Amino acid sequence: MASAVLVKTLGLKKYYEVRSKFLKRVVGYVKAVDGIDMEIRKGETLGLVGESGSGKSTLGLVLAKLIEPTDGRYIFSGIDITWKLPRALRGKIRIIFQDPYSALNPRLKIKESLVEPLTAQGFDKKEAVERAVEYLKLVGLSDEHLEVYPHMLSGGQRQRVVIARALITEPEFMILDEPTSMLDVSTQAQILELLKDIKAKKNLTYLFITHNLAVARYISDTIAIMFAGQIMEIANKSTIFTNPLHPYTKSLLSAYPPPDPTFRWLPEIPEGIGNAYDRYEHGCRYAERCSLRRDVCLKLVPELIEVEKGHSVRCHLYIKK
Amino acid sequence: MKPLEVRGLAIEYLTHRGWAEVVSEVDLDINERNEVLAIVGESGCGKTTLGLAIAGLLPPNARKVRGYVKVFGKDVNSNFNSVKVSMIFQDALTSLNPLLTVGEQIAEIYVHHFGMNKKEAFEEAKKRLNEVGLSASYINKYPHELSGGQRQRALIAMAIALKPELIVADEPTTALDVTTQAKVLNLLKSIVKGKSIPMVYITHDLALVAHIADKVAVMYAGQVVEYCEKHTLFKDPKHPYTQALLSSLPRVDTELSELQTIRGEPPLPGSFPKGCRFSPRCPKAFSMCFAEKPAIKGVGSGYVRCHLYG
Numbered sequence: 001m002a003s004a005v006l007v008k009t010l011g012l013k014k015y016y017e018v019r020s021k022f023l024k025r026v027v028g029y030v031k032a033v034d035g036i037d038m039e040i041r042k043g044e045t046l047g048l049v050g051e052s053g054s055g056k057s058t059l060g061l062v063l064a065k066l067i068e069p070t071d072g073r074y075i076f077s078g079i080d081i082t083w084k085l086p087r088a089l090r091g092k093i094r095i096i097f098q099d100p101y102s103a104l105n106p107r108l109k110i111k112e113s114l115v116e117p118l119t120a121q122g123f124d125k126k127e128a129v130e131r132a133v134e135y136l137k138l139v140g141l142s143d144e145h146l147e148v149y150p151h152m153l154s155g156g157q158r159q160r161v162v163i164a165r166a167l168i169t170e171p172e173f174m175i176l177d178e179p180t181s182m183l184d185v186s187t188q189a190q191i192l193e194l195l196k197d198i199k200a201k202k203n204l205t206y207l208f209i210t211h212n213l214a215v216a217r218y219i220s221d222t223i224a225i226m227f228a229g230q231i232m233e234i235a236n237k238s239t240i241f242t243n244p245l246h247p248y249t250k251s252l253l254s255a256y257p258p259p260d261p262t263f264r265w266l267p268e269i270p271e272g273i274g275n276a277y278d279r280y281e282h283g284c285r286y287a288e289r290c291s292l293r294r295d296v297c298l299k300l301v302p303e304l305i306e307v308e309k310g311h312s313v314r315c316h317l318y319i320k321k
Numbered sequence: 322m323k324p325l326e327v328r329g330l331a332i333e334y335l336t337h338r339g340w341a342e343v344v345s346e347v348d349l350d351i352n353e354r355n356e357v358l359a360i361v362g363e364s365g366c367g368k369t370t371l372g373l374a375i376a377g378l379l380p381p382n383a384r385k386v387r388g389y390v391k392v393f394g395k396d397v398n399s400n401f402n403s404v405k406v407s408m409i410f411q412d413a414l415t416s417l418n419p420l421l422t423v424g425e426q427i428a429e430i431y432v433h434h435f436g437m438n439k440k441e442a443f444e445e446a447k448k449r450l451n452e453v454g455l456s457a458s459y460i461n462k463y464p465h466e467l468s469g470g471q472r473q474r475a476l477i478a479m480a481i482a483l484k485p486e487l488i489v490a491d492e493p494t495t496a497l498d499v500t501t502q503a504k505v506l507n508l509l510k511s512i513v514k515g516k517s518i519p520m521v522y523i524t525h526d527l528a529l530v531a532h533i534a535d536k537v538a539v540m541y542a543g544q545v546v547e548y549c550e551k552h553t554l555f556k557d558p559k560h561p562y563t564q565a566l567l568s569s570l571p572r573v574d575t576e577l578s579e580l581q582t583i584r585g586e587p588p589l590p591g592s593f594p595k596g597c598r599f600s601p602r603c604p605k606a607f608s609m610c611f612a613e614k615p616a617i618k619g620v621g622s623g624y625v626r627c628h629l630y631g
Contacts, residue, residue: 051499052498184587187363189569189571189580193580217573241573257531258531259567261531269504
């Protein structure tokens with residue numbers, strides 16, 4: 001893959017203030033996203049995998065420009081858009097959420113939902129409707145669906161409408177935040193196939209946020225494992241599954257079995273609570289749960305270092321002295 | 322006597338268009354005391370309704386129209402008080418009372434059912450908490466103080482408190498993270514094997530079925546379309562729906578270049594197709610499938626509901 005870098009972040013952070021009940025003074029921060037350095041190349045699908053509370057959705061919102069980061073830089077096709085999104089880039093970054101039921105306005109017909117982003121950009125009504133039909137067809141629906149309301153559609157069909165609405169502004173970068181986790185297995189397969197197909201047709205770049213390792217393995221080119229606001233490991237998808245290095249990645253992989261009864265499933269899950277943001281000012285955030293913890297893990301925050309080409313890990317075990 | 326015997330069960334729900342059948346002609350068995358029967362299906366296939374019917378907990382807007390559910394030979398509907406079935410639901414937070422501590426909720430069971438005094442009941446509650454991997458200190462905690470996995474453990478403690486003859490677990494790990502899910506799943510498995518309490522495990526996740534179940538019933542549109550031993554199901558699925566479901570699954574263990582999709586959407590109760598209910602979506606359907614309802618045919622220790630195996 002020699003294509004150009006489309007999305008690049010440097011030390012991207014999003015902290016939420018924690019205020020006291022009395023006087024509302026700031027007493028601390030929830031470090032939901034804490035120093036993300038990553039690159040997504042044009043045409044790549046980066047799978048962002050993490051458990052609930054790992055900050056993966058917050059990172060998605062920051063990258064979609066729906067919330068402002070606390071610190072860091074966000075560079076999109078060579079332009080710094082951390083604080084301001086130039087007019088020319090509007091509509092080039094779109095996000096799709098998990099719940100297709102709440103993503104569509106129940107009082108608007110599908111046509112109105114689809115046309116709105118276009119009229120906002122100054123299209124005239126007729127042209128906009130033509131384009132809406134074109135995109136409905138692209139996602140496997142038809143012009144019959146223009147005049148219906150969301151409640152008349154199934155979950156899979158609604159997610160298709162949401163995808164059409166995102167695509168209609170011709171984005172280059174799509175953030176997909178658990179787009180299939182509310183859908184049934186057979187519908188999930190349809191939507192995943194659709195997303196793959198559209199990506200090839202429209203030359204898109206995806207950030208695919210999911211907690212499902214099987215889905216990540218299917219859709220991604222590269223996989224980043226997130227824990228407590230930080231990327232713990234990032235590598236090519238086959239490397240993540242065949243040669244995981246970080247203890248968290250290993251435990252995560254052992255926690256989800258393949259659909260194969262002959263597989264001897266022995267999950268190795270350490271005790272301890274999940275994402276502890278506030279408690280780890282010093283040291284590795286995974287240290288409390290880690291079975292390979294050493295003294296240094298409690299004192300020094302490990303850096304994300306490249307151990308082999310395209311494979312980086314944030315763990316003291318792999319830092320050479 | 323069999324721990325569970327379901328024969329010809331059919332259940333209807335009252336909708337605004339009248340009664341609609343959501344579960345039809347279900348035959349299932351659990352033969353051993355340490356057996357897990359998994360019921361798999363997509364949303365709306367009737368798996369939760371079937372679970373409620375087995376536990377004798379059908380809501381007022383539902384009714385049994387045909388068939389029976391027997392737990393150790395006793396009909397669930399006519400002997401509600403003597404049949405001991407516990408149910409574990411998906412959402413632990415709504416299953417627990419937010420105003421009572423975990424200990425009070427478990428102890429309550431002992432006070433009401435065995436007439437224990439409060440002190441004895443709390444001692445028993447502590448033992449149950451230990452059995453599900455929670456220390457005795459959790460007895461004074463309120464549900465909101467617990468994590469998702471801990472709540473689910475507390476619920477399991479309540480489910481085993483009455484020494485049930487059967488546990489029905491409806492998607493007990495769906496709301497949990499994968500690492501917590503693995504732990505809760507192992508706990509449930511150890512309860513079935515260690516205490517010899519048979520379990521009906523309802524889920525949509527075939528990967529979990531492969532590891533927790535002994536036998537599997539695949540449901541589609543209110544019917545069990547395939548019922549067999551788990552190794553048979555994964556090695557040699559018979560019904561086209563089971564085959565399609567397995568090949569539409571993204572996998573953690575291999576890299577797939579394409580997922581098989583099942584065209585269309587599952588039918589809704591009240592508008593099931595004539596003939597085989599899967600026929601409009603089935604890649605192997607032929608003329609008979611659209612006209613005649615398939616009956617079940619015994620294959621090995623289970624059965625399949627498909628005209629291909631006539």
